[in-house]
Amino acid sequence: MTGGTGKVDRHGGVGLQIGRQGLKPVEKFLDDQGNRPFLIWYAPMLPHTPHNPPKALLAKYLKLTDSEPVARYWANVEWFDQTCGELLADLQNRGLRDNTIVLYVCDNGWVQDPITANRDAPRSKRTPYEGGVRTPIMISLPGQIKPRMDTEHLASTIDLWPTIASLVGTESPKDLPGINLTDDDAVQRRSAVFGEQYNHDIADVDDPTRSLEHRWVIDGYWKLIAPDNRNLPAARPQLYDLRHDPNEEHDLANSDGERVKELLGKLNAWWKP
Secondary structure, three states: OOOOOOOOOOOOHHHHHHHHOEOHHHHHHHHHHOOOOOOOOOOOOOOOOOOOOOHHHHHHHHOOOOOHHHHHHHHHHHHHHHHHHHHHHHHHHOOOHHHOOEEEOOOOOOOOOOOOHHHHOOOOOOOOOHHHHOOOOEEEOOOOOOOOOOOOOOOOHHHHHHHHHHHHOOOOOOOOOOOOOOOHHHHHHOOEEEEEEEOOOOOOOOOHHHHEEEEEEEEOOEEEEEEOOOOOOOOOOEEEEOOOOOOOOOOOOOOOHHHHHHHHHHHHHHOOO
């Protein structure tokens, strides 16, 4: 299921109803499927604005912060969690949970906005920092994947296709990037992941790099952020030791130029626009 909620606009439109007003479109879809295989892509506009959580959830988080906007955002996060639980419960009630691969991913951290940015989210959405790019990836298939948490090794959304292909017993293209996240040896052999960050507004749909602001690489616990000097001419590379500085507060680029050079070489070998 990849749609079916009606006309949408940039920030949801009728699509805002799913999750906020229950999961009836998903339930109907499953009713109509019978015994056929299915794909459900549940991608609601939660916890995105509007931050209009149920009163009980809002009251819960108003006790934890003196900022109502922050409390509303936190409440929307839990609201989203609740709807995910409702979806899993529906699969369980239908007897489908043990034969359904469940993937959980999200696209970025919290928005960097002028009201709360300085205090609450200075390095989140639309930035190359960990608050913007480090998000959870969860995979569940009862009986085949043993539940555990891995906070040591690197993973990326490019791994989803190889992982799904392995779980369902099909091949993925040989030149496709990414690894099977259920293959412990492959996970342990991986040393680096790469990414890029663009300006929010696309400058030219036919030339995406016109909007490129940063590329980044995480190699072990070392992270290099390399600005695109066409768009950020005054910016310089930044180097962080995520093991000892997970909040990226201490830029080590000036004191460890050799490591900057090494990581920049790996970054250019991955992709140099």
